[in-house]
Amino acid sequence: MSLKIYNTLTGKKEEFVPLKPGEVKIYTCGVTVYDYNHVGHGRSLIVFDMIRRYLRYLGYNVKFVRNFTDVDDKIINRANRECVPFTVIADKYIKEYFEDAENFRIEPADVEPRVTTHIPDIIDFIQKLIDKGYAYEVDGDVYFSVRKFKEYGKLSKRSVDELIAGARVEASDKKRDPLDFALWKRSKAGEPSWDSPWGKGRPGWHTECCAMIFKHLGETIDIHGGGLDLTFPHHENELAQAEALTDKPFARYWVHNGLVTVNGQKMSKSLGNYITLKEIYSKYEPDILRLLVLSVHYRSPLDFSWEKMEDTKKAYDKLKSAIDDVNILEKLPENPNFEGHLYDDIAKAEQGFYEAMSDDFNSPEALASIFKLVREMNILKNRAVKEGGISKKALQSYREASEIIYKILRDIFGLFDSLQPCVETEEIKAKKESEVKIDENLIETLIEVRNKARKSKKYDIADYIRDKLKDLGIVIEDTPVGTKWKKI
RNA sequence: GGCGGGGUAGCCAAGUGGUAAGGCAGGGGACUGCAAAUCCCUUAUACGCGGGUUCGAUUCCCGCCCCCGCCUCCA
Known part of the structure; x- marks a missing residue:
């Protein structure tokens, strides 16, 4: 079955053809660990978890890498404010990240690299860019020459002239061109630093991903993912560095998930309108957020509200009871004269599910085909109950329908893995005790x-x-x- | 301003050149001692507005309005 994926680079849905048949290499930009994760991060994690699971379902051998940015301005600022080494902040929020990921059944990536353990790789990467003439050192900083990379802007569809016209680019007296961005930053007093050919400093944000991708996946990967807000400048800059160096395509498919909004506004720290993942699973089964996220196409915006969580919970319960109600049918007496079965409906639902998923991961439509089967199951159940018996064949078909839905939703949507949070936070403990x-x-x-x-x-x-x-x-x-x- | 993505029923949300999936909510009915759950019927003269192409457009083209995102760190 062919899979179509929308590629930000081309702006089109394209047939998915991995570089190496049967293998898929995916990298997604992970979080900068300076604070708790919110629903926006959660959506991205859930979406790419689903994509990974679906690719695996299709038979691909998937290698998945998701990084941690564990040194950057925000982490350093926070560390300074709290008077602790930056590693204390980073370690704390990496731990928090894993707790959230575990609760939402986000499968751990095959490699989860940290920037601070890849400094030599980053330095090496930068040095090669300098050697090739795409980067230059000024007074301990190293910058990338944006104008030297002729295709700059091809991912986010903007031209260097527009960017100049935008005039938002901060002029730096050190840069040769205001568009250039830092690959290596000379450290100021009190900042974490590493030795490099250009003196003590630390890596710039965009470089780490390239270096880690090259190290763990190679120079061309199949899918590079992240939130839509990373398209520019982060992914654009990554692409420029990588392709400038290798003259090869960096990522064959760029996949960006839509953002989470609250009352139509982007969920973000600065607006203060964010809801942490912890708050979600202290109030709901983690599955409910998963189902909510997958009820919307991954590229559309998702406006979060607690009302939607409630609606989703009801839909979730409907799925769950259709699966569980096989137990009711099991107890009914056998009636060989009972007409009908679900095999045709099962086949239709399965086909509908996979066709939808293969069309750019259309999970809402896939879900709709599951709900159609659920209705047929309920109709059959009602009739069996009314007639006071069921045939062996019909019962078996219900059993299979129930198993297939369960399996699909568990393996691909990641639902039903467990119905309770697997990591108990203080908040959840307190809630339980008060109950x-x-x-x-x-x-x-x-x-x-x-x-x-x-x-x-x-x-x-x-x-x-x-x-x-x-x-x-x-x-x-x-x-x-x-x-x-x-x-x- | 530039670029990108949207505007579909009470609320969400898919989708299609031939007249609208699914979920939640509402109304009526079946079932039930009553409920709950479930099922059936019902709820968009119709998909932002105005043109155009077409036998036919919500779906294609043009213009307009509105919303959101990116253009600075951001999943």
């Missing part, structure tokens, strides 16, 4: 009592128990084969 401890045996007993009351038509007692349980957050559903309950 009334619910004893499952006790609930079963109450339900038994209620069912006895129902049998003897003492509905006031039965309803009283149901209401009281609801107050405790337990919802009851009577089914022909017994009473189901769940926590809300």
